[in-house]
Amino acid sequence: MSRVRLAPPFFVQIRSGSVKTRSFQGGIRIDDFKRFTERKPIETLPPPPKAYLPLKQNAGSPPRPVVEIGAEVSAGEVIAAPSGAVSSTLHASVFGKVSAIADHPHPSGADSPAIVIETAAAGNGFSGMEPMVDWEGAAPEDIRARVLEAGIVGMGGAGFPAQVKLEPPPGKKIETAVINAAECEPFLTVDHRLLLEETEKVVAGLKIIMRAAGAARGVVAVESNKADALDRLERALEKEENIFTVLLTVKYPQGAEKQLLKTVADREVPSGGLPADVGCLVHNVHTATAIADAVLHGRPLIERVVTVSGFGLDRPGNFRVRLGTPFSRLLEAAGGPPDGELRLIAGGPMTGVAQRDLGTPVIKSTSGLVVLPPLPRARNLPCLRCGKCLTVCPMGLVPCDLARAAEKGRREDFAGLSGADCMECGCCAYVCPAARDLVQFIQLGKALEE
Ligand code: SF4
Ligand code: SF4
The missing domain is CATH 3.10.20.600 (Ubiquitin-like (UB roll))
Structure with missing residues (x-):
């Protein structure tokens, strides 16, 4: 179905199925492997017998525990409170008893302190918050306070506290809130399924984000391998005057913030800068549904x-x-x-x-x-100077030279090659015929700079 609407000056006007997709310089085209799960509806699993809740679930400072071993907690009850300006809240995800606060394996690869809750054999205690029925008239700071209270962080992978992103930095104005529905990593289909199954919630989340950030305009940017989701969104947005969809080329890393904004708004976030520097704010699809749940239904973030x-x-x-x-x-x-x-x-x-x-x-x-499958054993062969890594780097860097500078511990060379701008997307390592661990070398270089 096509819709004809006036788009703001720097956005292309989108009519589903009738426009070219948009993209950015560099990047790689790879099999997206979405076929394994893109048609699998979301299935809810029962609570685990024991929930292991690391304190470290957000960028910035982890929250500090406010419960002790032996405490009985409801699902949704606060178990750790924010510990600084860039922090978040953590809630019990199950109804039960705190059995330990101790180090436990963390997805980052290191052990990290976690609150362990043994799920109660019977009962279903839940403690949520009051829904904000009047959110459309609520002050932006009240919505941001709710997002903090609900413990919402960037759910696309970055884990940045959502309330911090929602507050325009001093002297900056957010004009456009973008929902990042590129989901450009191979295999992953969470955002695709949420767009299909919870379309109205995604739109509600975007509207709440716009209110909280003071953005006049909203955009949902979707890769073209989610045509069914785009169609559903277009129908849900039919009566919305200020929310647009943008169709993106399937290319990795289309969903990286800088590449996304270059594609969607033709604006370049400066080196070391933020989307707010170009009047934008980017949130992930699942973050938008979590914000809608927190504001409309008083639900803290306890599942995903x-x-x-x-x-x-x-x-x-x-x-x-x-x-x-x-x-x-x-x-x-x-x-x-x-x-x-x-x-x-x-x-x-x-x-x-x-x-x-x-x-x-x-x-x-x-x-x-x-x-x-396991990685091939032959890795880190000598660089062939083939230049493939240069051609795919979406940041315009010279990955082979960055890796060499880092490997030799040449901090000034690494800085001179703008190593800090590397977003660790992995495109260079993916195409390298010498199987060099370029990203790991660059991470080493960044550590030298600290
Ligand atoms: S990992 Fe860094 S250097 Fe390599 S392609 Fe991505 S941005 Fe460029
Ligand atoms: S792609 Fe690999 S082999 Fe080719 S220049 Fe880059 S680091 Fe060297």
Whole structure:
């Protein structure tokens, strides 16, 4: 179905199915592997017998515990409170008793302090917040306070506290709120399913975000491999004057904030800058649904949808689970971990982190669990000077030289090559015929700069 509406000056006018998709310089075109789960409706799993809730679930400072061992808690009750300006709130994700506060494996790969709750055998205690029925007339700071109270962070993977992003920095104005529905990482289909199954909630979340940030305009940017979701969105937005859709080329990393804004708004976020520097704010689809739940229904963030996909799984799918659910339960729901040597990645295969322990829990930013074959053994061969890494770098960097500077500990060379601008998308490593661990070298270089 086509809609003809006037678009703001710097956006293309979108008519579903009738326009060219838009994209950015660099990046790679790879098999998206969405076919494993894109048609699998979201399935809700029961609460785990024990929920492991790491304090570290947001960028910035982790919240501090406000419960003690032995405390009885309802699902939705605050168990850790914000500890600084860039922090968040953490809630019990199950009804039960706090049995430990101790180090536990974390999706980042290191052990980290976690509050462990043993789920009660019977009962279903839940404590939420009062819905904000008058949110359309509410002050932006009251909505931001609700988002903090609900413990919402960027659910696409970054984990940045959502209320901080919603507040325009001093002297800046947010004109446009963008919902990032690119979901450009291979395998992941959480955002796709939410766009299809919770379309109205995504739109409500965007409107609340616009109110909280003072943005006059909203955009939902969708990659063209989600045509069904785009169609549904277009219908939901039919009466909206200030919300637009933009169709994106399927290319990695289309969903990286800088590349997304270049594509959607033709604006370049300066080096070291923020979307607010170009009058924009970007939030993920699942963050928008969580904000809608918190404001409209008084629900804190205690669960999320995770794609479990990859090779050798009998039942890959999209599962809604309580935070703190161990990865082992998700793999069981997907038919059990396949036999043989494998790699389990939390997040997408391009930017995710390899896991070593199936007891590691789902946290607020866990968008996927992907099972991949082991890496080839021959790695880090000498650089061939082929230049492939240069051609795909979406930031216009020279990855081979950055890696060499980092490897040799040449901090000034690394800084001179703008190493800090690397967003660790992995495009360079993906195309490197010498299988060089370019991203790991660049991470090393960034550590030298600190
Ligand atoms: S240098 Fe950084 S930004 Fe450029 S392709 Fe490699 S990982 Fe991506
Ligand atoms: S792609 Fe690999 S081999 Fe080619 S120049 Fe870059 S680092 Fe060297």
